[in-house]
Amino acid sequence: TMKWEKLKPPEPDDPMCCCECDIYQYRCCCDCEDLDEAFNRWLKEKPLSCGLQSPVLRTMINHLEISMIPALLLLPLLLKAAALHYLLGITILTALPGLVLSYYYATHRRKRRTLFFLTLALYSLAYMYYLFIVEILPRGDVSPLQTCAVTTGMILTIVSLIYTKRGPGFVPASRHEVNRQRMVAKDDSTRSDGFIQATVAEQTGKHPPTTKWSLCPVCKIMRPPRAGHCRTCGSCVQRLDHHCIWINSCVGQANHRSFLQTLCVFVLTSVYGIGLVLRSLCPRQYRMTALFYCPGVYSQPSTALCFTCCWYSSIITVGLLYLLVAQVLNISFNVTGREAQLALRNKKGQSRLWGLVIDTGEYSRGFYQNWAEFLTMADSSVTLHSSPTDLV
Structure with missing residues (x-):
C-alpha cells in the first residue's frame, strides 16, 4: 500500500x-x-x-536537460538492436514501456517538468518519417498520393502540437482578482456569495445556480469554476483537465480542442503509415496478420528495422488511442480528468463503461449539449507567462 x-x-x-x-x-x-x-x-x-x-x-539555456540525451541517442540504437533478431526485438520492445513508465513515476513523484517525453515523441515521429522516406519509398510500393497523405498528416500533427503548446489558459493574478479576494475576506458569507455569482455572470454571460469562484490554496488567487492548480506548472489553469507529459504542458480550456485534434491526427496518420509499411514489407499477408507474421522480413537489416519500427509505432499508437478514447468519453459526459480524479478520491462519482469514465453528474447536460459546450468554449483570460518558454 x-x-x-x-x-x-x-x-x-x-x-x-x-x-x-x-x-x-x-x-x-x-x-x-x-x-x-x-x-x-x-x-x-x-x-x-x-x-x-x-x-x-x-x-534555450534554461531548458537544456540531460534527459533529452537518452531519447536522441538510445532510441535509434535500441531499435537497431531490436532488429537483429525477433527474440531480441520482443525483449527490447517489451522493456521500453517499462523504462518509460519508471521515468514517468520518478518525475511525477518529484513534481517537476521534463522535456524527455516531448523529445521522445517528436524524435520518434521524425525518425519514423525518415525511415519511411529512405527505406520504403525506394521500394516503389507507395504511390505519390499516399506519400503526400503521410506527409500531410505529419505536418498537421506538428502544427496542432504547436498550437496546443500556446497555452492551456492560465488564470491571471490580476489586480482585479486581488481586490476580489480582499472583499471576499471582509464580507460575510451571504454578501460574498452574491459578489462571486455576479462575477461569474460577468465573465460567462450565464447565471449558473451552483457554480462559485474559489480561492486557490497555493496561488492565493480567486479562480473561476472548474479551474484547478497544476503543481507541475505551478499555476492555476481554467477548466484544468490534466498535465500531459507528452507535450510538457497542461491541457485546459484554451488548448483542449487542439490537444484532441493532435491526438486524432496522429492516430490516423500512424495507423495509415503502419499499413503502408506492412503492405510494402509483406505484400502477400493481410495487414492485421502481417504485424505478427511476416516471413523473410529479417533477411535484410533494412526490412528488419522497418518491421521493428512498425511494432514500436503500434505500441505508441495503442497508448495514444486509449488516451483519445478516454478524452472522447470524458467530453461526452462533460467531466475533466481532474474532476474524475477528485470524484474517485471523494467517492462521489459513478463509474461508467467498464471504468473508462467517471460520471460526476455535476456539469453534464446531455451528449449533444456537452459536445456543443466543448466545441464552442473560449478562453476568457489573459495567459500568464507569455514568453518563449511556452513553446517548450
Whole structure:
C-alpha cells in the first residue's frame, strides 16, 4: 500500500510540503512556510537569473536537460538492436514501456517538468518519417498520393502540437482578482456569495445556480469554476483537465480542442503509415496478420528495422488511442480528468463503461449539449507567462 501511495499522481490543489518529498530519507515535518517555499522552488528547479540579455538564449539555456540525451541517442540504437533478431526485438520492445513508465513515476513523484517525453515523441515521429522516406519509398510500393497523405498528416500533427503548446489558459493574478479576494475576506458569507455569482455572470454571460469562484490554496488567487492548480506548472489553469507529459504542458480550456485534434491526427496518420509499411514489407499477408507474421522480413537489416519500427509505432499508437478514447468519453459526459480524479478520491462519482469514465453528474447536460459546450468554449483570460518558454 505504501508503494502504491508513492506512485499516485500529485494531489491537485494541495500545497506541497517538504514532508511529502521522498528524496531524503528523513521523515521530519516542519511548519516553516519559508522553508517549504524554498524547497518547492528547488524541486521545480527554477533557473536563477544569469544576467543574460537575449530572451531566446536564456530560454534555450534554461531548458537544456540531460534527459533529452537518452531519447536522441538510445532510441535509434535500441531499435537497431531490436532488429537483429525477433527474440531480441520482443525483449527490447517489451522493456521500453517499462523504462518509460519508471521515468514517468520518478518525475511525477518529484513534481517537476521534463522535456524527455516531448523529445521522445517528436524524435520518434521524425525518425519514423525518415525511415519511411529512405527505406520504403525506394521500394516503389507507395504511390505519390499516399506519400503526400503521410506527409500531410505529419505536418498537421506538428502544427496542432504547436498550437496546443500556446497555452492551456492560465488564470491571471490580476489586480482585479486581488481586490476580489480582499472583499471576499471582509464580507460575510451571504454578501460574498452574491459578489462571486455576479462575477461569474460577468465573465460567462450565464447565471449558473451552483457554480462559485474559489480561492486557490497555493496561488492565493480567486479562480473561476472548474479551474484547478497544476503543481507541475505551478499555476492555476481554467477548466484544468490534466498535465500531459507528452507535450510538457497542461491541457485546459484554451488548448483542449487542439490537444484532441493532435491526438486524432496522429492516430490516423500512424495507423495509415503502419499499413503502408506492412503492405510494402509483406505484400502477400493481410495487414492485421502481417504485424505478427511476416516471413523473410529479417533477411535484410533494412526490412528488419522497418518491421521493428512498425511494432514500436503500434505500441505508441495503442497508448495514444486509449488516451483519445478516454478524452472522447470524458467530453461526452462533460467531466475533466481532474474532476474524475477528485470524484474517485471523494467517492462521489459513478463509474461508467467498464471504468473508462467517471460520471460526476455535476456539469453534464446531455451528449449533444456537452459536445456543443466543448466545441464552442473560449478562453476568457489573459495567459500568464507569455514568453518563449511556452513553446517548450
